[in-house]
Amino acid sequence: MDQPRGFIHQCEQEELHLSGAIQPHGALIITDSSGIVTHLSANCKTLLDDAADSVSLGQFLPAMLRDIASVLPALPPGGRYVGQCDSPQQEFDVVVTPNEGGWVYELYPVETHPDPMAMLNGVIPVPVSADELAEQCQSLIEALLTLSGFDRVLYYRFMPEGDGEVLAEARREGVTGSYQGLRFPASDIPYIARELYLKNPWRTIPDATAAPVPIFAAEANVTPDLSYVDLRSVSPVHLEYMANMGVSGAISLPIIQAGELDALISCHCAQPRQLTVSQLQAMRSLSEGFNLRLRDYKARRRLDVIDGLQHYFDHAKAVLMRHGELESAWGELSAWLMDTFAADGVMLQMGGEYYQKGVGLTPNVMQIVAQQAAQASSNVWISDCLRRDCSDMPLSEVAGVALISDLPLDQHHFVNLYLCRVEHLYEVVWGGNPDKPVDYREGSRTVSPRRSFESWIEQRVGYSRPWSASTRLYLLKLRTLLQQAKSMPWRNDGE
Template sequence: MQKGFIEQCEQEQLHLSGAIQPHGALVVSNLQGVVSHVSANVTNLLTLDVRIEHLLDQPLPDFLEEIHTSAPLLNKGERYVGQGNIGQQEFDVIISHNGEQLIFELYPVDAHAELMPMGGEAYPIPEDRQALEGQCQQLLDSLLALSGFDRVHYYRFMPEGDGEVTAEARQSDVNGSYLGLRFPASDIPQIARQLYLKNPWRSIPNASAEPVAIVGRDQTSHPNLTWVDLRSVSPVHQEYMANMGVGSAISLPITQAGELDALISCHCSEPKQLTVSQLQAMSALSEAFNLRLRDYKARRRLQVLDGLQRQFDQAKTVLMRHGELESAWPELSRWLMDTFSADGVILQVGSEYHQRGVVLSASAVSVVAEAARFETSSVWISDNLQRDCADMPLSEIAGVAVVSDLPLDQYHNVNLYLCRLEHLYEVTWGGNPDKPVDYRHGSSAIAPRRSFEAWVEQRVGHSKPWSSSTRIYLLKLRALLQQAKSFSWKADE
């Protein structure tokens, strides 16, 4: 992966672009209602009979002051949706608060549409994975019908940052599918992911449209557009969409525990603009699913913890029956390998090593311990030691889960190493992930990759992936070992 491309994407100040998309207009004021910036298209788009410079440093125009007065008091990051008119011109307005300014997004409409249904059909919390996947598919089908777009994807983020299309809905005349394809983390930089976390939707009605500048007295200072959907589109993202054959797009975030868990991506090959009412309805549908997903995951965590308690009671019984490490180790090590699907296990007590199965060499243990010592939670997990550990010696062990630095008593610390052998498997990418950019002949410009055809990678050097529950299991195991301080652990002096 080209390091320069990633750095360029992460350093791009998307929220300070100083421009908007042309399908709406923008007015920015301070918290006292004095205008500081406007978009260059504001007078034409809203048919205002006034020069742009005459709007600056003046109170909000009457048509905006009326909406502002009727809106609730906003805090930073909050937004309000309303409607207004200038003569015969009707428009939707979204007011947001960026911490220092009020920003008014204005969207002209032919006529105010009736409010669209927000909640849709009520669904219960899914009981199992099959029910969850069914509700996800129903959501995509509903969004496809509501938007009229060509296709809708459920793009789930993986722990390593890559994304995978796990569900898809598309119109009957649309060929090709992205279902099952994986995309590298660089396709959606972290700076863009943070903006998705803060907004209920991101709409790009025309991917090839030229941006409109935001005008102010001080052209060196741009307003913070973090919570503004009109924010202009990054040129890199515009080209990325063109390479995919996407003329317009809508993205809806799925968030869990303050993190971006997935994106719902709606694509159309032609420019297509939806009303604010339609976007609100789509957002309401996705948020309702988001809440059910949150409840489903909470229920699953409780089920996992309940199962954990039963499993760890078995291990606790073994420890209590034997009362000391050496005689308990044959049973305990078998339990560890079965519970964590490990090919080998090492338990280090002070300077002693108890092991079973296929395990790391002593030199490899030292390298892994050095990598794991920077993990604040005392649990460190890798499915690719050659990637994650500097100076890792050659080993048939490709993945390790570590519980480190557990004080057993005043004499001993415990380190546990669960080892997995290399596992060859295939990953189907949407294009070659190792070639995300093309350098143009005679130019230093960087462009996103152009091919999204299925590209199969045979993964070497990896173990079987650790499950999402592994960290919870290991933390529970750590607590069990801490309780074991009360047992009579025997170790050679």
């Protein structure tokens, strides 16, 4: 479902990494490369006790952190230090990350160190099927539920269009309601927030009701970049979102595939709950183990698809060899295309000539689709909703298209191949109405997080059946085959 432009703009314009404040369960110190303190959180003197007198803007780090500072230059690029330090009255977990030529120190008071989290026994093999992958995912979140002591753990996978869907859920006994199978709109986790998940091993919000703590700077109006800081304060919009869900404490663990945020593991608790850094590291170790197995599973699936391409395309190649040209091969080739890609129709545009089998587009709509595809960086373009993806799209029986465009036929002509699918009516079950309510409080007109997450069913119209994840790879292979067809001596005319 399309989101209100104002809400998405509002979310994306919020500079989360420049909030100028932290959550109050820890203290923050930022230094330049020489160890001079450039920023301090306002709660430093309270949390650091006896070390407070030696923590001042424009001065060197307090003595209890200088041993840590001495090892930081040896960290690999982008690395982070995790350890402990002590003041006379308090023990701290310490996380240090690089920041604009200097260092950011996050200090978390630790009253007692809990027993190490029990780890899963044995080596877990890479799953060989989708069912086995789902079983491992469920086992993971059940283990994280037990280890964390939270009320609920969700595995939230991002979809190609940006929406998210809860694939797996584990709940503590007595916790009611389920998010399993529900979908959430892309604006619930805007792009700017997703970028921050890529930079951090976890994101914790121990107490969503706690007031943020400001950060003081040695130089006026110099706001520090908190992109790699877990203590970073929480967006008011997200705090309201959590309150509407009945969540006071939360932990998120990113699942990153090929440099992109593939999923989030979200831990929810109705009451505030804080874990130690060592506990978070143990949880991260479990999630990263699954992440690596997921990567290997996807790599195997991709190899299986590549191996299967030979089987599928041997037939198409034989058809082209037998006929020697696209025009005379069209009857057989079009039937193969419709079967292979589960299309309701297929169209071949060769210069000013058109060949069609099954349901097709009018020349006017073909031009609109080709113009939209031309804006992409690839000669393969896929849409399951032309009405959404193409401006000025007229009424058409065809709702979705997979297109191979600008295949050179000769010096002056190009080939476009359109695979067409008709509209397919189906239901999408959302976690609450995805349309955000308008908020008029304090005389402003903003869009707020929705207040209910009960199942909300959308009758989705204007969409075709979704194209498979391997469609793009198949189309690229097909494009190569067609490109070869125009140059190879395949004619069987006795010459």
